[in-house]
Amino acid sequence: MFESLTNKLNGVFGQLTNSGKLSEKDIDNALREVRLALLEADVDFKVAREFVKKIKERANGEKIYSSLTPGQSVIRIVRDELANILGGEVVEIKRAERPPSVIMLVGLQGAGKTTLAAKLSLHLRKKKHSVMIAACDLQRPAAIDQIKQLGKQLNLDVYSEDPSNSNPVTVAKAAYKQAANQGIHYLILDTAGRLAINDELMNELENIRNATSPVETLLVLDAMTGQDAVRSGSEFNNRIGISGMVLTKMDGDARGGAALSMRSTTGVPIKFIGVGERPDQFEVYHPDRIASRILGMGDVESLIEKAEAQFDTEETLALEQKIKKNQFDLNDMLQQFQTIKKMGSMTDILGMIPGMGALRGKFNPNDIDENQIARVEAIIHSMTMQERQDPSIIDGSRRKRIATGSGTSPAQVNQLLNQFKQMQKMMKKLAGPGGKRALMGMFK
Ligand SMILES: Nc1nc2c(ncn2[C@@H]2O[C@H](COP(=O)(O)OP(=O)(O)O)[C@@H](O)[C@H]2O)c(=O)[nH]1
Ligand SMILES: [Mg+2]
Incomplete structure (x- = not known):
């Protein structure tokens, strides 16, 4: 995750901390390199520009040029600002007034929705919540089997219907009813994606949403698709309204910059990240910790x-x-x-x-x-x-x-x-x- 960005930033910071006293020009040069590293990592250019500007302002304001360890001070400011663009606070999953709280997962095909349904179930179960997954993807014949198998493997409660005489809305409604009867805390709707955003997909999602009133609509995005993910994020948000994002495949060779831009461009918080194919390879999104990790400062927590x-x-x-x-x-x-x-x-x-x-x-x-x-x-x-x-x-x-x-x-x-x-x-x-x-x- 973020390896090449981390390496580049470490190079820049290494120079900063080695040189003792720093002039304004030294810092300008360093910040130019930081901006280039961000752009190379696929961070949105406006976000990168704004980021560097803020750091510069704070560096001036805090008069770090005259401090004993100016390099350290710059790194601290960078870390804070990085945590800011990554989203500031950790945002928890909401709960409905009456169970089940519906969490609808949306996103393009292959983004990682079904995998996330399992990951999220384990996460909630660890917090002592009961969970049911509804198999609302009737697009691909194999989709129901995929989630059923995951369910069997992990002992998860999966609701599904025969796709030949059902539809996603019927499944969602019936699952809701069953979950409500059984007093289940969370109902996760695993919906179908498409290869690209189209009206058919959006209509289907709108109908499911209207039938179940989710407390959370989580947009699942493949971090490897970079700026494409950013664009589809905005479209999903405009059309269905999303309450949070999940970035999957953060373990990959992803340049990861999408993660840095997502929050500022959509205004929607990132709630979780996927860091592998296994159901336990999942993390709650902590902006400050990710910032430390990007800067190579480690993430002890x-x-x-x-x-x-x-x-x-x-x-x-x-x-x-x-x-x-x-x-x-x-x-x-x-x-x-x-x-x-x-x-x-x-x-x-x-x-x-x-x-x-x-x-x-x-x-x-x-x-x-x-x-x-x-x-x-x-x-x-x-x-x-x-x-x-x-x-x-x-x-x-x-x-x-x-x-x-x-x-x-x-x-x-x-x-x-x-x-x-x-x-x-x-x-x-x-x-x-x-x-x-x-x-x-x-x-x-
Ligand atoms: N490396 C990696 N692979 C993932 C992650 N999440 C999902 N995948 C893989 O991505 C592929 C598509 O996932 P799936 O959940 O079926 O996507 P869906 O079409 O949105 O339901 C599968 O091969 C998953 O194993 C992740 O966080 N890291
Ligand atoms: Mg799926």
Whole structure:
């Protein structure tokens, strides 16, 4: 996400912070480069121009030229202003007075609506809401199967009808009725897209909207389509009225500039972003955090939440019990490593750690990560159950046997055992009040 923009900005800021005192001209030059980097990342030119102008005004107003660390001050101003154009505050999903609250998903074909329906369901379910999805896409024969399958996989409640004798409005109404009868909190309408905006699509969406009065109409946009997404955003908004946007495929090689322009050009808040095909690859949109990430300053908050989301399972409860009883063993360590793997690509995780953003381009952390995890797995698998539960019995000869069995060296086995001891300590802290901080320690 935003990798090339981040790299460029880091280059500009590197020069700023290296030079100590700064003249107005230095800053002008830097800002020109910032503007070019934004344009290259597909940010709307008016937005980029306005952005640079604001920074310049603030730099003048705050008299940063005479401050001790002018470079730092400029970066701080850039960060604030970036968060501003990205949208300022986090905007939550609204609720209707009476359940179900209807969330209608609209957007072009392939934007990611159906995927989002599943992602959003999981998100709401995590917040202890009941959710139903209505399969209102009767355009493509495979659409109903797609959502039904997702539903089965994730144990989601999906309402659908036989497309040969139904229509989207009928489905939406019937689903609404059923959800209301069952007291379900949220009803997500997965509607059909088209290859391009046309009257047929808009009429269909208007009819569904009129039949169900959604509290939220979320426009799903493929971030990879850049300025096209910006244009279709305005059209959808004029015709149906949208309450929020979701940018999908932010994980891709997207120049991502669309995200930076969307908010200012449509005036509609971005509520979520999609960062992968999997149903858990989804984030609440936090403008300030995205701003930090773009600037390569890391996003510790998102990292912690991501970790918590993964640890927030029954496994964690079982683990907590074990930790309390001092029973955390190598089997658990193996499981933890696998959990970290599940958190997503190490590249993404690195990008969220302050100061690590710049490292991303320099090596491929995925390789390192996978080798390391594979080694841990091999070593632990070569141990007997007794050794896994009580590693203190592993003496020289056992160590040799384990190393041979796993194709590693006794030194590597030792390294793992030391890591285990550290992790054991960390896990103890994790269960206590300083849990979050301890968790962060695992990534250092
Ligand atoms: N990489 C990536 N792919 C996504 C994301 N969201 C959706 N997709 C993929 O985009 C394609 C179209 O998604 P779908 O939900 O069927 O789009 P719809 O036509 O709007 O319902 C599918 O292959 C999805 O797996 C995302 O956030 N990242
Ligand atoms: Mg779909």
